[in-house]
Amino acid sequence: MLQLDLSRVHSSQHSRDIKTLTEAGIAVPDCYVHPDVRDSWWCRVREGSALVSGFVVERSRSRLLPGTSLLRVSRFGRAIHAPLIPSLSAILPDVASRFAFVQRLDISVFEEDDSRRRLLESGLVDAGMLRVPARTYTRTLRLDLTGDDEAVFARLSASTRRNIREAEKCGLRTVPLSGEHLLPAMTRLYKATFLRTGVDAPVLDFRNVFASATDRTSALFGVFVNGAEYEPEALVAFAWVRSNGDHAVYDVAASTRRPELGRTPLGYPLLWTCARWARASGLQWMDLGGVPGVTVPTNSPLHSIAAFKRGFSTFELDVGAQYRFEPNQVLSALARGVRRFAAALHPTIPS
Secondary structure (H helix, E strand, C coil): EEEEEECCCCHHHHHHHHHHHHHCCCCCCCCHCCCCCCHHHHHEEEEEEEEEEEEEEEEEECCCCCCCCCEEEEEECHHHHHHHHHHHHHHHHHHHHCCHHHHHHHHECCCCCHHHHHHHHHHHHCCCCCEECCCCCCEEEEEECCCHHHHHHCCCCCHHHHHHHHHCCCCEEEEEECCCHHHHHHHHHHHHHHHHCCCCCCCCCCHHHHHHHCCCEEEEEECEEEEECCCHHHHEEEEEEECCCCEEEEEEEECCCCCCHCCCCCCHHHHHHHHHHHHHHCCCCCCCCCCCCCCCCCCCCCHHHHHHCCCCCCCCCEEEEEEECCCCHHHHHHHHHHHHHHHCCCCCCCC
């Protein structure tokens, strides 16, 4: 019988378990090593004294129902969680019961193999979870990183290769980022980039980003102008790439728009640098961080993002879905009522 133990992320137990899984050849997502939310908990699953699996639960506080908790598990799937499928109906209620006043538990599935994903999703449904609209991407582009840099570069579209060379000719420098003096400039770029797409930027702990890059489970690169590397005012773009054991994910990217830069392609040298880092780290492929559907209007910023990514790869695949477990029906009903009331007063009130 599988049993669940809970400990803080970065506890000695968490560190030992991550090392054990990694040494066993299990692909561990970087968000389990360096979670995106500070209030994060490591759920180790064992059979007897033997470690079977594990995942991170990120806890946040509901803004609609103060005092209640919202739980999230990201990157659920692949080899690390396959052993849990037969026991999900026992494990998930157990997870929710470990926290007080849980409004909901959201699980984001990530599994690129169709048959394994269907099996996992069936297990989640059997455990009483409902599929809900995903807040993260469910379809992505896969960039093959096998071979040397020249082989990978040759797989890119002709226009993408040209844009990478053009950025180099314009004197832009793409270098690893270091130094917390860059945090204010990065935050401004990050918020401005999301503002151009018409949505609020998700909360991101940039100090955690730097910590992950220091541990070499991820890398952070920036583009500077005027040869002024590491000067905040010269930073015009940055990107964060994370290792997930056997593949990388192009996780966060941001850039500015300055009149003097014109149409200089800032994103191309960044993504290419991320791909080179991933290949040099021994990773086999790169998840380009999701791709919008073909129904996105051509005048939408998301359409431009999709076109940019498709210059690096046209190999699309389904990878995920989102499921929700509501352990307390009274809290769930109350939350839905408050959400409807808030939406009637102000349509932009978050859930």
